[in-house]
Amino acid sequence: MAMTDTDTATPQMEISDEVAIEIRNMNKWYGTFHVLRDIDLTVHRGERIVICGPSGSGKSTLIRCINALEEHQRGSIVVDGTPLSSDLKNIDKIRSEVGMCFQHFNLFPHLTILENCTLAPIWVRKIPKREAEKTAMYFLEKVKIPDQANKYPGQLSGGQQQRVAIARSLCMRPRIMLFDEPTSALDPEMIKEVLDTMIQLAEEGMTMLCVTHEMGFARQVANRVIFMDDGQIVEQNEPEAFFKSPRNERTRLFLSQILGH
Amino acid sequence: MTTLSDPPHADGFRLSLLVRDKRYRSYTFQAIALIALFVFFGWLASNAIRNPVLQQAGIDFGFLADPAGYDINQQPIPYTSQSSHLRASFIGAINTLIVAFLACVTATVFGVFAGVLRLSNNWIVGKLMALYVEMFRNIPVLIWILIIFTISANVLPQPSAFRGDDPEASPILGVAALTNRGFYLPRPYFTNGIGAVPDDVPADGGAPVAQEVASIANWLIVLAVFAASFLAVRGVNAWATKRQNATGRRPSTFWTNLGLWFVPIILTLLILGLRWEVPELRGFNFQGGILARNSLIALWFALSIYTGAFIAENVRAGILAISRGQTEAAAALGLRPGRVMSLVVLPQALRIIIPPLISQYLNITKNTSLAIAVGYMDLTGTLGGITLNQTGRALECVLLLMAFYLVFSLVISAVMNAYNASVALKER
Numbered sequence: 001m002a003m004t005d006t007d008t009a010t011p012q013m014e015i016s017d018e019v020a021i022e023i024r025n026m027n028k029w030y031g032t033f034h035v036l037r038d039i040d041l042t043v044h045r046g047e048r049i050v051i052c053g054p055s056g057s058g059k060s061t062l063i064r065c066i067n068a069l070e071e072h073q074r075g076s077i078v079v080d081g082t083p084l085s086s087d088l089k090n091i092d093k094i095r096s097e098v099g100m101c102f103q104h105f106n107l108f109p110h111l112t113i114l115e116n117c118t119l120a121p122i123w124v125r126k127i128p129k130r131e132a133e134k135t136a137m138y139f140l141e142k143v144k145i146p147d148q149a150n151k152y153p154g155q156l157s158g159g160q161q162q163r164v165a166i167a168r169s170l171c172m173r174p175r176i177m178l179f180d181e182p183t184s185a186l187d188p189e190m191i192k193e194v195l196d197t198m199i200q201l202a203e204e205g206m207t208m209l210c211v212t213h214e215m216g217f218a219r220q221v222a223n224r225v226i227f228m229d230d231g232q233i234v235e236q237n238e239p240e241a242f243f244k245s246p247r248n249e250r251t252r253l254f255l256s257q258i259l260g261h
Numbered sequence: 262m263t264t265l266s267d268p269p270h271a272d273g274f275r276l277s278l279l280v281r282d283k284r285y286r287s288y289t290f291q292a293i294a295l296i297a298l299f300v301f302f303g304w305l306a307s308n309a310i311r312n313p314v315l316q317q318a319g320i321d322f323g324f325l326a327d328p329a330g331y332d333i334n335q336q337p338i339p340y341t342s343q344s345s346h347l348r349a350s351f352i353g354a355i356n357t358l359i360v361a362f363l364a365c366v367t368a369t370v371f372g373v374f375a376g377v378l379r380l381s382n383n384w385i386v387g388k389l390m391a392l393y394v395e396m397f398r399n400i401p402v403l404i405w406i407l408i409i410f411t412i413s414a415n416v417l418p419q420p421s422a423f424r425g426d427d428p429e430a431s432p433i434l435g436v437a438a439l440t441n442r443g444f445y446l447p448r449p450y451f452t453n454g455i456g457a458v459p460d461d462v463p464a465d466g467g468a469p470v471a472q473e474v475a476s477i478a479n480w481l482i483v484l485a486v487f488a489a490s491f492l493a494v495r496g497v498n499a500w501a502t503k504r505q506n507a508t509g510r511r512p513s514t515f516w517t518n519l520g521l522w523f524v525p526i527i528l529t530l531l532i533l534g535l536r537w538e539v540p541e542l543r544g545f546n547f548q549g550g551i552l553a554r555n556s557l558i559a560l561w562f563a564l565s566i567y568t569g570a571f572i573a574e575n576v577r578a579g580i581l582a583i584s585r586g587q588t589e590a591a592a593a594l595g596l597r598p599g600r601v602m603s604l605v606v607l608p609q610a611l612r613i614i615i616p617p618l619i620s621q622y623l624n625i626t627k628n629t630s631l632a633i634a635v636g637y638m639d640l641t642g643t644l645g646g647i648t649l650n651q652t653g654r655a656l657e658c659v660l661l662l663m664a665f666y667l668v669f670s671l672v673i674s675a676v677m678n679a680y681n682a683s684v685a686l687k688e689r
Contacts, residue, residue, distance in 0.1 A: 069589050088597075095595040106590035110608045119604060120594035122505070129506035165590075172594060 015223065018045040019078075020176055020207045021066060026075035028061060035061050036072070037231045045175075048208045050218040050239075053228035054254060059211045062228070063178045066209070067098045080175060096124060099169030103181040105161040107153035113140065113164050114149040117171045125172065132171070139167040143197050159190030163197050170201075177201065179210040213258060219243065227251045315656065322661075324652040325350070331647050333638045335554050346648045353643030354665060360557060360639065361626045361669075364564035368625060369618075371565055372572025379577050390573065398570035403631050405567050410559035410635040417441045417555070420546050436539050438547055443554035445540035445547040451479045452534035479533055486529045493521045556637035560629065568625050572618060579614035580606060611684050619677040623670045630666075640665055 021043040028036040036058045043049060051059045064070040066077060068084055068091045077084040079094045108116050117136035121127045127135070140146045143163035145156075153161055162182055169177060179198065183191040195217050202208055202221040212218070218225050218239050225242040227235045227250075235248045243259075246252045279289045309315055329349040332342050337355045340348060379390035397405070418430035420440045432438040438445040497514050505511040540550030583606050591601040630641040640662060649658040 067593055069593060092595060092597070095593060098593075100590075100593040102586060102590060104586055106584075106586035108587065108590070108605055108609075120591075120596060122509070123600055123604065124595040126509040126511075128509040131509070168594070 015044050015046040019043070020045045020047070020080060021209075022076075022078040023066075024076045024078075026065065026072050026077060028058075028065060028070065028072045028074075035231050036065070039075070039233060041226075041233065043176075043207065043209065045207050046205050047224060048202045048206075048222050049210065049224045049226060050222040051209065051211045051226045051228060052213060052215075052218070052254070052258075053234075057228045058231040059228045060180050063100075063180060063209050063211055066178060067095050067100055069100075096172060097174055098176045098178060099172060099174035100178040101162065101165050101169060101180065101182045103184050105153070105158070105165045105185075107161055107165055107168070109153050112150050112152055113145070113156070116153065116164060117168045120168075121171050136167070136171050139170045140164070142170075142200070143167045144193075157190060158186045159193045162186065162190075162194045166194075166197055166201070176207045176209070179208065179212065181211050181213075183212060183214055215243070215259060227254065229254070309656075318653075320657060321654070322657055324648075324654050324657070327652070329648065330651065333643065334636070335552075335557055335638055346644075346652065349648060350640065350644040350661070353638055353640035356557075356632075356637065357626075357629050357639040357641075357665075358669070360560050360564070360629050360632065360637070363561045364568065364625045364629070365622050367561070367565035368568040368572055368621065371569030372621075373576050375569060375573035376576025377580070379573060380580060393566075394570045394573050396570075397566050398574075402563060402567040402628055403634055405563040406559055406631055406634055409563045410555060413555040413559055414441050420542060423542050423547075432540075436537065438540055438542075440547070441555065442546075443552050443556075444558060446551045446553060447537040447539050448549065448551045450476065450536055450538055452536055453532060482533065483526070483529055486525050490521050490525050494518050497521065554637065556632070556635040559635055560632050560637050564625050564628055568621050568628075571624075572621050575614050575617045575621070576610075578617075579610035582613050583609050608684065612681070615677065615681040615684070619674055619681070622673050622677065626670055626673065627666060 019042055021041070023039050023041040026036060026039040027034070039062060041062075051062065053059050061070055065072045066079060066084075072084075080097050082090050082093050082097075084090060084094055107113075108119065111119060114133060114136055117140065118129065118132040121132040121135065122129055125132075137146055137149065140149055143166055145160055145163055145167075148156055148160060148164075153164065156164065166177075166182075182198070183194050186194060191214070195214060198208070198210070198217070199221050208221075210217075210222075222239050224236055225239050226233055227242070227246075227248070229250050235242070235246065235251045237247075242251075243255065246255055279285045325347040326345050328343050329346045330342050331349070333340055333349060333352055335356055336352060337359065338352060340352050375390045375393055378386050379394065381387050381390075417439050418441065420438070420442065422429040423431065423438060423440075430438075430440075432445075436447045497517055501512050501514045538549045540547040540552075542548075587605055587609070588601055591605045592598075596604065629639055630645075632639040633642045633646060636642075644658055644665075645662045649655055652658075
């Protein structure tokens, strides 16, 4: 996966040979509806992958399978060497390694921003409250909203809420981050602040899987773009090549629709 | 230029503005409504004053001191037919409170249980709970009261069935007899403590006042110990939270709390010399112990299952109202399902559950007045029933009745609203 010389990436953005996520021949059905078909995907540590595709193509389901929010019926998923099975211990281990951000942020409205960020570290990681708060403030500063720490989610704008959600995930010190359409519910001027946060995260070498239609973001930080349709991975390539010369007809159609205007 | 916020100009004021201008409009209509209300009540009052019956008798609460002259079958405190109407009403009020309290507690238990289980992934459990809810909330509660009363009066054995060397029925664990007249339960009393009652003379209905007071004092001691246990447990929990905040590990408090709940209260009961007066079959009936008449049992049970079905739906609605996203976000952070429920879902669901729960408690309180259908002497049966009929003081009795239910309901409402405010969501 060689980067071009013009790439602005920092040295940290290099990809190691270590495998972070390994998905083999994974299938999933909702009832009789075959939502994911024979998915094979290997993610190396430090990789930043953007998944795109028409709605209903199974891209959200794919990343939700990785931290067991959805159950897959056939095939295997191995995250950081831990196989995803029905064993609760493995699920706990994987969830503590994998952070996730949702389209609708899903902050806990009854807790302050700070409490949102410390809840899981305190109850799952068993970190002393003061220490958890220190960590939370560190990440809130990183997403540039430390001054909102004592407010409630309802008092924040959408962009701020999504940045809190990112900080909340980071407080668990994940090695992999999943993003499920993190900017789809945001006003245009708020999309940038969230993307900036994600770019910053990518530059620090976080392994990222991101379902998004932000093609600018894909061009800037992704080292691989995956196109999904009808529950299958149709095409994957480096962003440059992916956007310039898509090989598959369906990819071409999709790109012309979202880049056409 | 005039703007909306400009004060009205004296010269620009016209009468039509009272209706057309939104600054005056609401005041105009409120004033009209208020006047209409006064006129209506004035008419009611003048009507009442001109009523010949009232003119003759006037409004007089003196009748409350007269001997009641009727018997009450469920007596939480001593009462004879020579006692006053006031005491009869008081007993009625206590009976209302007893059944309302019991039914609120059990209805909540049934409701929470059924509401949570109806969301179960287990098909059979879910459907069973749906059946329970739909069956009990769609048949009038009066019919449930009558059905349960009839069943308990016909299916349960007569006291005489407990007699003989080879009785047809035997008391549960040898102490509690369920008969068609009601449940005979052991009655606790104290042999030590303040104003002790000797062990060999069980206090019965004719206990002197001193003994009554002593017994109350002993129960107050028990209550105080219970309260102390509660405070101690809270202290331990606060300490555990502090430890957790400092070290990250929450010390296990289960056994400590269990001990704090039970050890002091058991010690107190032992010191006070708790004894149980077991109901015994003498002649044709059981003597001693507490008799919970089957009218009370039927009313209590019917109100509980009936209202429990409504509460189940409130609980289910509250839990369902919390979006899946909340559960998913919490799960993605690594929280286990139990913690997700207690830390994320329930704190949010409670705000939705509590306001309709208040309404259900108020419904129970007022539905207790259906007691008259099975002859349970609640306030409606005593003050609003026999006393009213015997004295003919309808206006006074009904006023008192309304005042009681109103005050009691408002108290429940106030307490629950205060609790609701304490769990309310802070937003914006």
